[in-house]
Amino acid sequence: MKRIFYFIIILINTVIPLMAQDKTFTLDDLIPGGKNYAKFSPSSKELKQLRFIGDHYLFVQNDTLYKINPAHKKHVWVTKTDLQEALENTETNSKKLKRLPFITVASVDKNTFIRFDHDSHSFVYSPDQKKIVYSYRFEKGDTNKDINPKLNSYAVTNGSGLYLIEADGNRTCIAKENKPDILFGSERVYRNEFGLKKGTYWSPQGNALAFYRMDESMVGNYPLVDISAREGKLINIKYPMVGMKSHQTTIGVYRPADKSMVFLKTGAPKDRYLTNISWSPDEKEIYLQEVNRGQDTCSLVVYSSETGKRLRTLFTDSSKKYTEPEHPILFIPGKSDRFILLSRRNGYRHMYLYDTTGKLIKQLTTGPWEVLNAEIDKKGENIYFTATEKSPLEVHYYKLNFKNGKYNRLTQENGVHSAIVSESGRYLIDNYSNHSTPRIQRFYDLKSGKNNTLYQAADPYKGYGFPEITCGTIKADDDSTDLYYRLIKPVGFDPQKKYPTVIYVYGGPHAQMIHDTWMWDVRGWDIYMAQNGYIVFSVDGRGSNNRGLEFESAPHRRLGEIEGKDQMRGVAFLKSLPYVDQERMGVHGWSFGGFMTTYLMTHYPETFKVGVAGGPVIDWKYYEVMYGERYMGTPQNNPEGYEKSNLNNYAGNLKGHLLLIHGDQDPVVVMQHSLSFLDHCVKARTYPDYFVYPGHEHNVIGLDRVHLHEKITRYFNDYLK
Structure with missing residues (x-):
């Protein structure tokens, strides 16, 4: 009897601590393509296909398209059964719908139609008539499907x-x-x-x-x-x-x-x-x-x-560095001789009002911030736009009135917002997140100021061991520019310990890794590495996106140099922290980040012990015309810049463990880059490692993406931990 009693006590003492422990993640939980990834996405259960039609709004839930009035009275508009019956009356051999398909709502001649694709067809459905009014059959190989605004033809x-x-x-x-x-x-x-x-x-x-x-x-x-x-x-x-x-x-x-x-x-x-x-x-x-x-x-x-x-x-428009138009001009409804141009001519992307003779009427926005996108309402009275005015970490939605030239911010909570406005301009639906909010969809009556929460995501990580994540600023190598960083501490962090650190880097144009979104834009692999006892650190240095032309173009014609110096400012900050093990520092990145990883491993070999470079650019003369010449010029007019940024010239500097990964079908950064680096390492008697993903292009996607991150994790565990 005593033995049984002691056994029960031991069992209780063993089980209770285990039950009290937080659950741990697997890569299948955190990596896109993983079996459980959707479960941990805060947006996976939000209202689907949310949009306005007039002043009513629509969303899809449980294979039903609902139409809701501004008073939030909901009624069924279209069901999967409705579409199935219409299909059977139109295409007798059509396969049955497994779910309500993705729909596009369009208006033609004041009539509303729904367009959807199914079984190699595109259908235009009338909710009022409850029948399909147009049906298009596609052939094998048809791509780039572009429907006519009248909905009566397709270009493919x-x-x-x-x-x-x-x-x-x-x-x-x-x-x-x-x-x-x-x-x-x-x-x-x-x-x-x-x-x-x-x-x-x-x-x-x-x-x-x-x-x-x-x-x-x-x-x-x-x-x-x-x-x-x-x-x-x-x-x-x-x-x-x-x-x-x-x-x-x-x-x-x-x-x-x-x-x-x-x-x-x-x-x-x-x-x-x-x-x-x-x-x-x-x-x-x-x-x-x-x-x-x-x-x-x-x-x-x-x-x-x-x-x-x-x-x-x-x-x-001319620039000492480069011009890069990315937005078509926008004509103002009702004023066919007026249009809006988005341009960085004064250093930041702003909106300019022109007439069709080329006369500048007015610069509509100004300041050290970027307009990201813009659209004009149907009446031609207001322009709605997203911008980084409040902070480079945030994106907000604004309304500018053409008559008085004033604009105001329509989204208030900190974070990154994606908003839509009703046809009258009175109602707005805001979809946003910030570092402490997974996802919220909120309906605003802009006239009364009232709002209703349509959907709020729960914390998908509740019950799991989760790291502490902080965001802050350090100075760039110019000693004046603020750079934003994200620091992720290990799960169960002990300030008395010293931890290995992995710097995740991109560093190039058209990318920004740190936003005020859920958990500061943290990636699943970062969480996984923190769970495995690593500090993970990132900094958006000069050359990255949404900080204006001067910030982005700082590395112009000498890629790697400025970005490398800013990353080393991040290293200096890390070394100032007592819990960072200065002898165990690693770096990882993909594409331009693969270039930066290899750059740091070969230019600062005493600092970085381990690196994993995915799809890396090695020698910019092997890169494509449009992107490459914008940021580097040509090998003919910038030979010194190409020579200094050619990482093959530094293959002999490699001291630590470097793994290069490449997809053998990569049409973006061709394998000639990584293979040329291997060739130069052989000649220099240095010894990187190499792994190829057969059948994959520039990014490893699908289930193999989980394998990729397991491979990366194992490499750091083998040589850094």
């Missing part, structure tokens, strides 16, 4: 051709040449630079289609190999490298009514960039922001959409 690409699909089933080839190197309507024109995400542009009333014709015949083939075939299959891609011949583009205009076509007479030089296509409201003119090959000059040029003739150049 297939192979190198551009096609028009009409509601009656008619399929017309708009443009195609029997040359595989000439593409029409491609979304990858200029390799997705200059804010471009598509290659076709319908006119406002849908009477004409503007599209890119891209000729890559002058660009050499770059070989990739598909090893999934028994005999490796050669895949040639077009990859114009810096300083070499780039592809050429022209812009065509097709009119479905009479099947006529003209090409804009853009003339020479042919290797400039024709970016950010905009239609005039009357569909008679097309506006282009034309950037020269050197990317230091941008002109706003107007063409006739009917004859293709060049009509006028409104103005030209």
Whole structure:
């Protein structure tokens, strides 16, 4: 009996502490592609497809689309059953809907329609008539689907051709040449630079289609190999490298009514960039922001959409470093001779009001902050925009009135906001998070000031051991510029201990790693490493995004140098902390971050013991034209900059353990980068490690992404912990 009693006491003393302990994460919990990732995403259960229609708002829940009035009275608008019945009445052989599909709501002639894709079709459904009014069948290979504003036709690409699909089933080839190197309507024109995400542009009333014709015949083939075939299959891609011949583009205009076509007479030089296509409201003119090959000059040029003739150049902006237009001009409804331009001409991206003769009427916003996006209401009375006015860490939503020129911030709580406004402008739905708030969707009556919370996410990490995360500032290497950092302490942190530290770095343009979002924008892998006893640190140094042109362009023509010095300021800060083990410091990053990881390992070999560089740029002369020449010039006009930033020249400096990782189908940072570094290390008798992900492009995605982060973790555990 005593033995049983003692056994029970021992069992209780063992189980109670275990039950009191917080649960631990796995990589499947924290990494996109992991089995349980959705469970730990604070946005995974929010109201889906939230939007306004007039002053009512819509959302999807449980396979039902609800329509809610401003008093929050909810009624069912469309169900999965409604769509299924409409499908069966239209397409007898259509597969059954497994769930309510993603929908797009559109208005044509004051009627409201819902568009959705299913079973290789696109359908336009009328909720009032409860039937499908248009049905489009797509063929295998159809991509870049762009629907006409009237909803009665689609433009699609297939192979190198551009096609028009009409509601009656008619399929017309708009443009195609029997040359595989000439593409029409491609979304990858200029390799997705200059804010471009598509290659076709319908006119406002849908009477004409503007599209890119891209000729890559002058660009050499770059070989990739598909090893999934028994005999490796050669895949040639077009990859114009810096300083070499780039592809050429022209812009065509097709009119479905009479099947006529003209090409804009853009003339020479042919290797400039024709970016950010905009239609005039009357569909008679097309506006282009034309950037020269050197990317230091941008002109706003107007063409006739009917004859293709060049009509006028409104103005030209120049920069000592680079210009980078990323937003088409916005015409003001009801004032067809007025438009808004977003430009960084004065150092920060702001809004400028112009007329169509090129006269600057007014600069609408000003200050040391960036306008990120803008849209004009249907009445042409107000412009709504997002900006970093309050802080570089935050994004807020603003309203500017054209009549008085004043603007006010519509979102109040600190954080990163994504808002939408109703057609009348009275109601606003705000979707935001901040460092202490996982996710909130809130409805505002801007007239009365009242608000209702539509959805608030629970803390998805509750019950799990979670690290302490802090955000602060340090000075850049110039001793004056503030840089924001994020510091993550190990779970169960003991200030008396010394911990290994991993610096996660990106460092380049078009990226900002630290925002005032949930847990300071922390990544899942950061949490996992903190759980495993590491400090994880990041700093957004000069060269990163949303701090103005001077901040972003500081490393211009000498990539790595300025960014490296700012990262070392982060190292100095870490070394000032008594719990950081200065002998166990590592670094990890991907793409530009892979470049920075390798840069730090070879330029500061006494500081960093371990590094993991994913998809790293090694030698900028192997990188593509648009991005590479913007930030580095060409090897011909900047030989010193290219020589200093070529990490192959520093292969002999490597002392610590460096793992390079690459996808063998990478079309962004081709494997020539990492392989050339291995070659130089062999010659220099240094010894990096190497791992390849077969079949993956620039980023390892899907289930293999969990494997990737397990591989990275093991490497740090083997050599840093």
